[in-house]
Amino acid sequence: xxxxxxxxxxxxxxxxxxxxxxxxxxxxxxxxxxxxxxxxxxxxxxxxxxxxxxxxxxxxxxxxxxxxxxxxxxxxxxxxxxxxxxxxxxxxxxxxxxxxxxxxxxxxxxxxxxxxxxxxxxxxxxxxxxxxxxxxxxxxxxxxxxxxxxxxxxxxxxxxxxxxxxxxxxxxxxxxxxxxxxxxxxxxxxxxxxxxxxxxxxxxxxxxxxxxxxxxxxxxxxxxxxxxxxxxxxxxxxxxxxxxxxxxxxxxxxxxxxxxxxxxxxxxxxxxxxxxxxxxxxxxxxxxxxxxxx
Amino acid sequence: xxxxxxxxxxxxxxxxxxxxxxxxxxxxxxxxxxxxxxxxxxxxxxxxxxxxxxxxxxxxxxxxxxxxxxxxxxxxxxxxxxxxxxxxxxxxxxxxxxxxxxxxxxxxxxxxxxxxxxxxxxxxxxxxxxxxxxxxxxxxxxxxxxxxxxxxxxxxxxxxxxxxxxxxxxxxxxxxxxxxxxxxxxxxxxxxxxxxxxxxxxxxxxxxxxxxxxxxxxxxxxxxxxxxxxxxxxxxxxxxxxxxxxxxxxxxxxxxxxxxxxxxxxxxxxxxxxxxxxxxxxxxxxxxxxxxxxxxxxxxxx
Numbered sequence: 394x395x396x397x398x399x400x401x402x403x404x405x406x407x408x409x410x411x412x413x414x415x416x417x418x419x420x421x422x423x424x425x426x427x428x429x430x431x432x433x434x435x436x437x438x439x440x441x442x443x444x445x446x447x448x449x450x451x452x453x454x455x456x457x458x459x460x461x462x463x464x465x466x467x468x469x470x471x472x473x474x475x476x477x478x479x480x481x482x483x484x485x486x487x488x489x490x491x492x493x494x495x496x497x498x499x500x501x502x503x504x505x506x507x508x509x510x511x512x513x514x515x516x517x518x519x520x521x522x523x524x525x526x527x528x529x530x531x532x533x534x535x536x537x538x539x540x541x542x543x544x545x546x547x548x549x550x551x552x553x554x555x556x557x558x559x560x561x562x563x564x565x566x567x568x569x570x571x572x573x574x575x576x577x578x579x580x581x582x583x584x585x586x587x588x589x590x591x592x593x594x595x596x597x598x599x600x601x602x603x604x605x606x607x608x609x610x611x612x613x614x615x616x617x618x619x620x621x622x623x624x625x626x627x628x629x630x631x632x633x634x635x636x637x638x639x640x641x642x643x644x645x646x647x648x649x650x651x652x653x654x655x656x657x658x659x660x661x662x663x664x665x666x667x668x669x670x671x672x673x674x675x676x677x678x679x680x681x682x683x684x685x686x687x
Numbered sequence: 688x689x690x691x692x693x694x695x696x697x698x699x700x701x702x703x704x705x706x707x708x709x710x711x712x713x714x715x716x717x718x719x720x721x722x723x724x725x726x727x728x729x730x731x732x733x734x735x736x737x738x739x740x741x742x743x744x745x746x747x748x749x750x751x752x753x754x755x756x757x758x759x760x761x762x763x764x765x766x767x768x769x770x771x772x773x774x775x776x777x778x779x780x781x782x783x784x785x786x787x788x789x790x791x792x793x794x795x796x797x798x799x800x801x802x803x804x805x806x807x808x809x810x811x812x813x814x815x816x817x818x819x820x821x822x823x824x825x826x827x828x829x830x831x832x833x834x835x836x837x838x839x840x841x842x843x844x845x846x847x848x849x850x851x852x853x854x855x856x857x858x859x860x861x862x863x864x865x866x867x868x869x870x871x872x873x874x875x876x877x878x879x880x881x882x883x884x885x886x887x888x889x890x891x892x893x894x895x896x897x898x899x900x901x902x903x904x905x906x907x908x909x910x911x912x913x914x915x916x917x918x919x920x921x922x923x924x925x926x927x928x929x930x931x932x933x934x935x936x937x938x939x940x941x942x943x944x945x946x947x948x949x950x951x952x953x954x955x956x957x958x959x960x961x962x963x964x965x966x967x968x969x970x971x972x973x974x975x976x977x978x979x980x981x982x983x984x985x986x987x988x989x
Contacts, residue, residue, distance in 0.1 A: 403891040411803035418859030422836035436839035506971040624922035662831040
């Protein structure tokens with residue numbers, strides 16, 4: 394039996410192709426990309442050795458600092474927003490709507506599957522000021538407030554991005570967390586209710602601790618996705634005004650393809666990868682410590 | 688007398704009091720329900736009104752966009768904008784490109800990913816946890832990390848200018864999540880099933896084809912859907928490897944759409960967004976339960 398279940402030839406046939414494609418198209422390029430950080434130039438013009446210039450530049454470049462701070466700010470705000478909104482929605486599905494939540498769940502889930510580019514263009518038109526007012530400014534005018542140039546300054550542009558991304562993704566996190574909440578045994582909730590726990594207390598002492606594992610997966614999932622944000626920003630603000638809403642991903646893309654500097658682009662990509670890695674490990678570690686303390 | 692009246696009144700009063708109390712409690716119940724209903728109504732408006740506005744916009748003429756208030760209904764249901772977007776706006780070409788890039792990569796992802804998931808979960812060999820971990824890291828690594836070497840490689844091998852770079856890259860980037868999810872699903876299949884088939888003399892490949900694959904058919908379907916949405920909605924890879932108008936996928940095409948018409952041609956742009964949005968929405972609605980279950984199951988079960 395072991396010889397059949399551990400058949401080397403079969404293993405090569407089943408696992409080989411996937412591992413080969415994955416190695417050639419992902420693992421090798423990752424290493425290769427790290428190699429690029431010591432060069433400057435690009436595929437078309439050729440490369441020259443640059444030593445550690447790119448890495449030194451990474452630490453002194455003010456653009457990198459802006460992009461890094463935007464990326465982190467964005468990731469934190471969106472992660473908190475997505476998880477909080479998603480959790481509130483899932484609590485509503487479970488405790489208020491109960492069995493009839495199906496249709497609402499489906500409707501709120503709608504925007505999740507929509508192409509980001511399309512949603513971003515829609516929001517662009519909704520928050521537009523010129524050549525004519527979009528939906529939001531028209532509403533503001535309706536209640537006597539003057540039109541706001543949403544994409545004209547850094548902070549309002551940031552909040553439009555935040556609004557759009559939470560609108561787009563809260564349904565997803567609601568379903569994700571809902572899947573965790575319905576797994577909580579009904580008798581556990583019942584006995585807590587008999588002990589007099591209701592409302593807020595029930596949620597804080599019973600529901601929240603029991604949904605910690607799924608909340609944790611959601612946070613890791615969310616922060617990993619938001620650190621890599623690209624399409625929603627490219628389509629909505631394209632990094633503007635100026636470079637105030639440019640995340641690391643977009644800065645890397647511009648450096649590499651608009652300015653043709655693969656070496657520096659790879660250095661930025663490496664920074665981004667390390668950021669994802671550190672954040673994931675950090676959350677994983679700190680949550681494990683908390684769980685053992687409880 | 689004076690004492691009798693209240694006495695006689697008392698039960699009546701009690702009844703009267705009871706009557707409004709009962710209706711008050713019913714009204715109270717309705718009143719308690721009211722914030723919830725308002726909340727749900729607000730939620731639905733926030734989720735659905737932008738989409739409704741989009742549809743209405745796609746039927747408006749340029750005149751209506753410029754002169755009428757934004758919430759006005761379109762004057763008539765004409766599909767001129769759609770025709771304009773589909774033909775002059777090249778949306779037909781973009782959709783065809785998207786399909787030609789998405790479907791082959793999807794097929795490859797499924798064939799390679801399911802087999803690898805089976806090998807990693809059902810088969811017994813040294814180092815399978817290590818290999819699973821290697822696949823897992825692929826989920827976390829940002830696409831930017833592999834773009835530049837791949838661009839050089841495709842350039843050197845002369846694949847640039849075809850859809851092959853897209854198909855190859857989508858296949859590889861889709862594999863980690865697929866392998867991981869499939870391994871999770873195979874874990875749920877009792878091992879005895881495969882041990883029994885082995886005792887009956889089936890080779891492991893035979894077990895996979897005749898038993899393993901059919902048993903996780905539903906999961907395969909779910910994974911395929913999730914991957915379909917990822918690939919269809921991708922911008923980064925498409926923008927890097929297919930940034931010329933003959934190869935543009937629907938997302939890249941839509942992004943450059945404003946440039947082609949100038950930002951003021953609202954109608955066709957709205958129609959183009961509509962085609963993209965409601966095409967995807969139709970697929971989702973058709974298969975909605977599976978998508979939701981699949982997304983939740985795949986990312987929670989760790």
